[in-house]
Amino acid sequence: MADRSEDNPEGFKVGNKFIVTTYIAKGSFGKIYRGKNIKTNEEVAIKLEPQDVDQPQLVLEFAFYRKLKAEGTAPQRGIPTIFTFGPCGTYHALVMDLFGPSIENVHKECGLKFSLKTTIYLVNQMLELFEYFHGKGLLYRDTKPDNFLFGRSGTKNYMVVHITDLGLCKEYLDDEGKHIPIVRGKGVIGTVRYMSLNNHRGIEQSRRDDMEALGYMWVFLLKGELPWMGIQEKNRVEKYRMIGEKKKKTSPEVLCADLPQEFCKYLKEVRELDFDAEPKYKEYLKMFSRLFKKSGLTNDKVYDFDQNHKQLTK
The missing domain is CATH 1.10.510.10 (Transferase(Phosphotransferase) domain 1)
Incomplete structure (x- = not known):
């Protein structure tokens, strides 16, 4: 059950493992929040979409991720891991890997x-x-x-x-x-x-x-x-x-x-x-x-930015 205002899902639980913590950004469909695994403290991303939207997209997105991660499929670098999908107050919630900047x-x-x-x-x-x-x-x-x-x-x-x-x-x-x-x-x-x-x-x-x-x-x-x-x-x-x-x-x-x-x-x-x-x-x-x-480029793993995604001084 939700303990907070439906307009502010921070503090909501998704299942018995995950909790919504802070807002990150608005996606193409719904909003994205930072969350964590209550049992391990591991940080995750939680995507929320109101359950009463006219054209729900999150359930479709979940189905596509499942298709990409189908059992017996060799892992592909760059495909997010989905931890769970389910209700979160009046929202649908998709819990997945937390990444860095775009x-x-x-x-x-x-x-x-x-x-x-x-x-x-x-x-x-x-x-x-x-x-x-x-x-x-x-x-x-x-x-x-x-x-x-x-x-x-x-x-x-x-x-x-x-x-x-x-x-x-x-x-x-x-x-x-x-x-x-x-x-x-x-x-x-x-x-x-x-x-x-x-x-x-x-x-x-x-x-x-x-x-x-x-x-x-x-x-x-x-x-x-x-x-x-x-x-x-x-x-x-x-x-x-x-x-x-x-x-x-x-x-x-x-x-x-x-x-x-x-x-x-x-x-x-x-x-x-x-x-x-x-x-x-x-x-x-x-x-x-x-x-x-x-082009004479060196594969030295040095790019235009550092590990914190900040531009390197040239």
Whole structure:
């Protein structure tokens, strides 16, 4: 039973093991709190969503995490552990690993530009995560720096990237393992800055759209900007249309100007994928690993920030 105001869930229990302590942030669906295991004092993250919302998302997110962590599945670095899901006062609660700051926050700490070395390290982790994700029959559909969290500050895993916020995920395989059909006239889903051209066009998303969104995010991490940022328009639908037009007119060559050609090659290829095509994850991993060596970078585990996710003095 809840001991406090329903508007302030701090102090609420989730099951007989976990308690909500302090507010962290608002997520795409619901709010995120810091919590702890009452028996071990281990800190956790607790995601809360009111039980009476019109379109509940947290139960779906829990189901997707279970699918990713299905019994007999080899563990994949970067997939959060879910401890429990259940009621918490008038909320549904998802209890999971507690992580450090998002890529977005650390990117800002570093002046909105990551070095090539740090970016390639992130690129390789994300390619592995999306290969695993897609291998489980899931599409992510909401790529943005805010949804990828580093390990906790001051730990050996501070550079490990974790994929979170699965509220917009979707299965792309049916019960018989067949790919979903292509559908046109869909509404856009995801974060407009990074969404694919076909998403803008109202075409059903598939693996290619996740991959294209990754490419845009990587360019942003390196440059700190994208050509369609800053478009001013009060009407949301019109603004999305204008951003889509700017993306369409911006070739990979122009978008990736002053960057290693591998980023242009990647974007050109994923933009041209057929709807049901499997992306070449391992080939891209090899390509960016070769770029790391070709660029004379040293794999010394020294990045743009320290173990506390603070920018290193250059």
